[in-house]
Amino acid sequence: MKVGIINVTGYAGMELARILLRHPEAEITSITGRSMAGKDIGEVFPHLAELDMTITEDITESVDVVFSALPHAASAKRLAPLIREGVKAVDISADFRLKDLDEYEAWYGTAHPCPELLEEAVYGLPELHRNEIEQTSIVGNPGCYPSASILALAPALKAGIIEPDIIIDAKSGVSGAGRGFSLNTHYSEVNESVKAYGVDGHRHLPEIAQELSLISSNGKVNLTFMPHLIPMTRGIFASCYAPLKEGAISSGEDAIDEVKELYNEFYKNEPFANVVTAPPATKHTLGNNDCVIYPTVDTRTNRLMVFSCLDNLVKGAAGQAVQNMNLMFDLPEDEGLRHVALYP
Amino acid sequence: MKVGIINVTGYAGMELARILLRHPEAEITSITGRSMAGKDIGEVFPHLAELDMTITEDITESVDVVFSALPHAASAKRLAPLIREGVKAVDISADFRLKDLDEYEAWYGTAHPCPELLEEAVYGLPELHRNEIEQTSIVGNPGCYPSASILALAPALKAGIIEPDIIIDAKSGVSGAGRGFSLNTHYSEVNESVKAYGVDGHRHLPEIAQELSLISSNGKVNLTFMPHLIPMTRGIFASCYAPLKEGAISSGEDAIDEVKELYNEFYKNEPFANVVTAPPATKHTLGNNDCVIYPTVDTRTNRLMVFSCLDNLVKGAAGQAVQNMNLMFDLPEDEGLRHVALYP
């Protein structure tokens, strides 16, 4: 299977290369990157020297599948002709995630480059859309925050045990902001500090709302999503809060047991959604493709609390993208993704 | 003014020494510490060598005021005889914070060593209890999380613009866990990781609930308080969420302006509660005695959101303790506390 990576020089693209380099069924045959075109990958990323390829401006080989790690708008624009030629595509940008074109244009402030392709596109969260992913040739790979947030809340919303009145307080490492320069990624500014950002509305909000509303058995969700920047490189931790729905579940300690059982049942066959019995830490997911989920109840206030975490570059980006590729090509879903977390 | 510090060898005690060493009206005359008794302070903390004192087991001099940085129960036990002799006391432990003895015993799992002193004790948050602090000889210095949390929510609760249905999602640096050894303070375990802890109930919850209920104009608060451990040394960041009360405030963008004005007015004369116009970061408070507060509204969901931060060892412990001492001795409230943040 020939694979192309568009924009290998960002963190998501580089992580795709890391994973695909050891994937037994994939062969990376083309890698692109604007500013680094003409250089060998080993000059830019010494840990990938073994790949021994030159970065080009465009996909130079015919490929069976292409991953794009370009920014939004640029991504769909570059993918569209390849898709029309029959190449399967996994887009790590936001271009194929939102079903509502108006939402896309409102949040991203630009017209969609190829709205006609949206209908075929599938939101690439295998735990919720596995069958559709297997059938499609365009996957909109979820954002890092949405992956953690949606998996944390889907079971409760589907079962209707919570009011759809949700607060997600999320914490992210700095690599989520990419390899571009800014004060938000400047070491001395973010080290030894924590802050909220995107206070007026973060672009991952609409895709979380879209997916949670879709699965909710109580209608559209009323969602506050608040991201925070934390001094670490990788990892996302989502703390999710919602009131239990009166009558839909027991109260007190029994509620805790019922919630845990509900989550265990929901994810029992999932290779990468692990419901755990003790509060997790992002370090448990460093470098692997797991989303680790701990549901419980604040019995003082009758609120569901779910804590979930993942590696933003793996299950939150490149790992999930490969998981989607595996499904699209009828390979074992965890092929090339059986990394054990690098702990500590 | 002669000052004693009980348990100078923990982080709060050490920080008291740092601040008091430069306080123009205070003279440190006695410092204690169990395991380090007999050693010079400079052997234990080279940066305090200038203090040039020997650590003793007990307060060896008569002092005008004593600070205790012992753990709960041990602290009140050690302070009681000194208080009875007429020494003024600022207790950094939890022993003089809770008004309800049953709450104390339930959360701390021990009988209170001197319940008869509770009536005189004042909760040492100057922004809410300044007059009482000036009159008392026993101050229960607030915890680090409560300082950030209560200051973030007091104006809104007093004004009655929110439902008393509150979620506080707090993030703390590791020094809040003290100088004692555990996996929670072990570098390789907490570095590059974030987690929730105290999921079943953290001991700072009852004092936050006590103070917020006291000031609330809508009765007792229904509070979820969830602390998280973050890989940094100092700093606490509290993200507070509560639904706006219908009819009590405008909706939409107007609500944001009204909330900001309300907060500005509430804290307009406060030296250490700074309402700011852009989302803050804990780094803005590194080493100073400020609590920085940013109130806003999530206009999509009509929720109040307040973000506050402080240095857990300064405004969250030793700095606030000195602020309380200043008030108890009729000194300028900011005497010895005019540090500029060490940024970056």
Added chain:
Amino acid sequence: MKVGIINVTGYAGMELARILLRHPEAEITSITGRSMAGKDIGEVFPHLAELDMTITEDITESVDVVFSALPHAASAKRLAPLIREGVKAVDISADFRLKDLDEYEAWYGTAHPCPELLEEAVYGLPELHRNEIEQTSIVGNPGCYPSASILALAPALKAGIIEPDIIIDAKSGVSGAGRGFSLNTHYSEVNESVKAYGVDGHRHLPEIAQELSLISSNGKVNLTFMPHLIPMTRGIFASCYAPLKEGAISSGEDAIDEVKELYNEFYKNEPFANVVTAPPATKHTLGNNDCVIYPTVDTRTNRLMVFSCLDNLVKGAAGQAVQNMNLMFDLPEDEGLRHVALYP
């Protein structure tokens, strides 16, 4: 191949489990740990839950090979009976590294538990002792600092281009100090700080001196080895300095080229000793089994400078141990060790 891990609960033991869990020829059949005996591995290390084994006090199964991650003295004592039963052993402690019993007793302050086994033991640095490792049943796995240091200097010493007057200034992440508690591993003490330690002599000095003297074509080395503690979890960086020997090599820029060629030639067939063309960073080795080496010359002073780095838990401990196991069992040397660095 049945494998036992003694003291799986330390960082080296845990890392052995991470690597061996995916090794196609190895099956972990017994894991031990004193304080955690009776617990499931997943309770202690959630990221290893998949291993699904109970920690025991002793090796409970007959095994083909055993790794010990116990402290010195305890390790040899526990290994000796297994070795006598015919089990092959890779010892991560210092017990089988030093050839000179007096040196061992002087540096480790204890008698050797089984000096009669020393003769069979091989110093497990495959790049220097591959043939012996293939023949032996006892490997003394090198320390983390020695692995980086010896590989950095061996080519120059063998070729005789430097005076044997060497300074190694090494920098290590905190995980090298293990999972035990101390101020040296206490987050708030080591974060945002750097210091020298072991100033009077670090225990890794004699094994570096032993190996460098062995390979030196100019006799015994005169070695200063100075370790520093750096605020990061994994990684060792060794900066090595030695005067070029007059007449043994060109001077000026030519010396740089000759040195690089010499190193390239020396390591040309090595899977895990990579000579690179730009100064490396420890991040290039995060989680992989590489030792990355950058040799150059300070032409102002005619000094050889070699910078080398590795992951202290992989090439500096568990990874190298598995590399040794592969050699002892005639497997491909890199079996189970083809991890790509987790960058960034």
Added chain:
Amino acid sequence: MKVGIINVTGYAGMELARILLRHPEAEITSITGRSMAGKDIGEVFPHLAELDMTITEDITESVDVVFSALPHAASAKRLAPLIREGVKAVDISADFRLKDLDEYEAWYGTAHPCPELLEEAVYGLPELHRNEIEQTSIVGNPGCYPSASILALAPALKAGIIEPDIIIDAKSGVSGAGRGFSLNTHYSEVNESVKAYGVDGHRHLPEIAQELSLISSNGKVNLTFMPHLIPMTRGIFASCYAPLKEGAISSGEDAIDEVKELYNEFYKNEPFANVVTAPPATKHTLGNNDCVIYPTVDTRTNRLMVFSCLDNLVKGAAGQAVQNMNLMFDLPEDEGLRHVALYP
């Protein structure tokens, strides 16, 4: 005393503002910064909002003393006219440090903007040039590495107890690289990693060599200076190595005592050069103006080893600049500089 700060928006300039804001004899009356001209300082640095001034393009007030934190060449160019008007100047750039114009042009690759001012300029290390600083109106404030390195070696070189054959292996936090963007200051690249840089020659080398050769009683030094980048914000640690001169000092343990005594004597009256009795950590200098120095001897190899550390933005830049100002204006040398380290 009216003070101007040129380029307040870099880290050194910002740190000058932090210190001078609390200096009892100084009043900041003019602050400049190119890209931020027109903004209030509080918008750029919220922790300095209290200063309540607008950033301008040029010094707008007549001032008694001006500090420049501009890059080299630009700095002297901007200072020259002010100096000619009689303003005293402390230049934090390299423009007034090197005595040899050819060295300046070789290392900085540009002609010096005002060579005629060099003769008056004094190298602003008070411990070595106090009298000259008191007399001059132009101080070239030393670099951060040179401050730590020169203070570490001056006593030994002056006393002639070492061969002038020196290796300085230095480790720096990231703030030393300034507030400008690059991969070297990008969080995800430098966090959890260490590397050597400037391997072909760092610009701080010539000023270290100049000062060490000047004080050496054995002639010009033969110097290898090798800086490393460490994942922390503030702090420099210099590890210095040089062979003891045969016959100039005892050997063995006696050498250690003699070295310590020599250093104690040399710095006995210095307020900011502290010779300590245990190996220090950079954390002991966080936010204060100390250079902490630990001299000892590697008795195995008869090498002097000196470890020194300081806060690169204080004693390594802004604090030392204020110390120089105090001397130039006949104020107490430690005025405004009595900060206690912010530990932990």
